[in-house]
Amino acid sequence: MNLLRKLLKPRLLFSVLLFAVSSNAAENSNQPVHLKIGTILASNQSDNFDTRLKPIAKQLKVMKYRSYRLLKEDSQSVPWKENATFEIPGGRLLAISPQESKNKQIALKVRLTEGAKPLLDTTVRLQSRGHFLLGGPPHEGGALVISISASME
Amino acid sequence: MRSCENIRGRIGAWLDGELSAADAEAARIHVNACSVCGEERRQLERLDSSLHAVFKTGGSKLAFDPFWRGVEQRITQKTNWYEEFGDWIRATVTAPRLAWAVPAVIVIVLAALSVDFFFPTMKTATQRDNFAAVESIDTYGRNVALLREDETKTTVIWLYQNPETENESSTETTEATPAF
Numbered sequence: 001m002n003l004l005r006k007l008l009k010p011r012l013l014f015s016v017l018l019f020a021v022s023s024n025a026a027e028n029s030n031q032p033v034h035l036k037i038g039t040i041l042a043s044n045q046s047d048n049f050d051t052r053l054k055p056i057a058k059q060l061k062v063m064k065y066r067s068y069r070l071l072k073e074d075s076q077s078v079p080w081k082e083n084a085t086f087e088i089p090g091g092r093l094l095a096i097s098p099q100e101s102k103n104k105q106i107a108l109k110v111r112l113t114e115g116a117k118p119l120l121d122t123t124v125r126l127q128s129r130g131h132f133l134l135g136g137p138p139h140e141g142g143a144l145v146i147s148i149s150a151s152m153e
Numbered sequence: 154m155r156s157c158e159n160i161r162g163r164i165g166a167w168l169d170g171e172l173s174a175a176d177a178e179a180a181r182i183h184v185n186a187c188s189v190c191g192e193e194r195r196q197l198e199r200l201d202s203s204l205h206a207v208f209k210t211g212g213s214k215l216a217f218d219p220f221w222r223g224v225e226q227r228i229t230q231k232t233n234w235y236e237e238f239g240d241w242i243r244a245t246v247t248a249p250r251l252a253w254a255v256p257a258v259i260v261i262v263l264a265a266l267s268v269d270f271f272f273p274t275m276k277t278a279t280q281r282d283n284f285a286a287v288e289s290i291d292t293y294g295r296n297v298a299l300l301r302e303d304e305t306k307t308t309v310i311w312l313y314q315n316p317e318t319e320n321e322s323s324t325e326t327t328e329a330t331p332a333f
Contacts, residue, residue: 059307062300063333107288120312121291132285136312 032077033098033106036149037086039071042135043142056147059133065142077153090139091115094146104128106150112137128152156183161190168197284308300333309333 040053042065050069053060060068071089078084078098086094092114099107105125112120112134124132131149138144160183166172167180184190285308287299292312300309313330 058305059302062302062305062307062309105286118293119295120293120297120310121289122310123288123290124285124308124310125288126285126308130285132308132310134310134312136310 030080031153032079034075034077034151034153035084035096035098035108036073036075036131036147036151037094037096038073038147039088040145040147041067041069041071041089041139041142042145043067043069043140045141056131059131059147060145063135063145067142068145071144088112088137088146089144090137092119092137092144094148096148096150098150099123101128101152104152106152108148108150110134110148112146124148126150157187157190160184160187161193164190164194165197168194168201298333 038053038056040050040060042060042063044066046067048067048069049057052070053068074086076084076086078096080098080100083095083097086096088094092112095111095113097109099109101107102125105127107123107125110120110122110124111118114137119137120134126132126149129149129151131147133145133147135145136143160180163172163176163180164184167177167184170177172180184194284301284306287308287310290297290299290310296313298309298311298313300307300311302309311333
């Protein structure tokens with residue numbers, strides 16, 4: 001009983017509450033999400049590998065193309081639940097909206113359109129600073145591969 | 154006056170031979186010259202001789218041997234393991250040590266869980282569950298392939314189309330098979 005009383009000292013309770021609040025605050029941060037898009041042309045017309053793609057070379061090698069060229073890079077900071085749009089070569093548009101953060105993972109709603117025609121709607125959950133690849137749309141004799149990464153600022 | 158008070162407080166130490174040579178000489182000179190301190194010295198000497206006389210006559214009657222034997226026994230006796238363990242438990246499970254141990258454990262656990270947050274570039278943080286998880290997908294009639302590659306932690310969503318359903322107006326043709 002005496003031990004319990006000591007454990008419930010206000011100083012101790014304050015410490016526990018402070019840490020609980022601070023860890024919770026990190027999870028429910030109102031900071032915007034930083035999105036980074038890289039549009040890559042994958043083809044078999046040559047064996048060239050763009051050196052700017054070296055950081056994701058291993059990931060790109062899972063696809064059966066011989067050549068990878070970075071066409072454009074874009075980045076935007078977007079508040080939660082709002083849309084960031086990126087122009088993709090070939091008259092396409094990529095709209096990304098960060099939905100929520102859970103266990104340090106970011107849920108992204110991704111929509112790819114070509115003119116008025118929707119090509120893809122997906123929701124992907126990824127680790128902050130993680131990325132995934134979206135590919136397939138044809139372009140200049142090859143295929144576009146879009147690298148999408150998100151991080152909490 | 155201050156010198157007189159100082160010397161008077163040290164007369165006992167002087168008589169016991171505890172002062173340095175210089176201090177002892179200063180005390181001797183002052184006590185010989187000062188009647189008050191001289192009287193103090195005589196009283197202390199009388200007390201000292203009285204105590205000596207008492208110990209000389211009555212000291213032999215005191216039984217010191219059993220007392221020293223008891224002291225020796227308590228010094229040398231070995232405690233049982235359970236008593237030592239009890240002492241250790243008592244020392245451990247007492248405030249304030251435990252009161253600080255609980256928040257310390259909480260801090261360590263939170264720090265371990267927050268490594269990714271504070272050091273996002275650390276290798277452990279980036280390698281731990283870096284897979285992107287696809288929760289839902291709608292490709293509006295197109296075929297889609299999903300690749301999750303373990304070694305490089307790569308997630309690829311690949312759109313492709315059957316040749317039969319290919320849009321004839323499109324100048325570019327989508328591949329009929331996924332690229333992996």
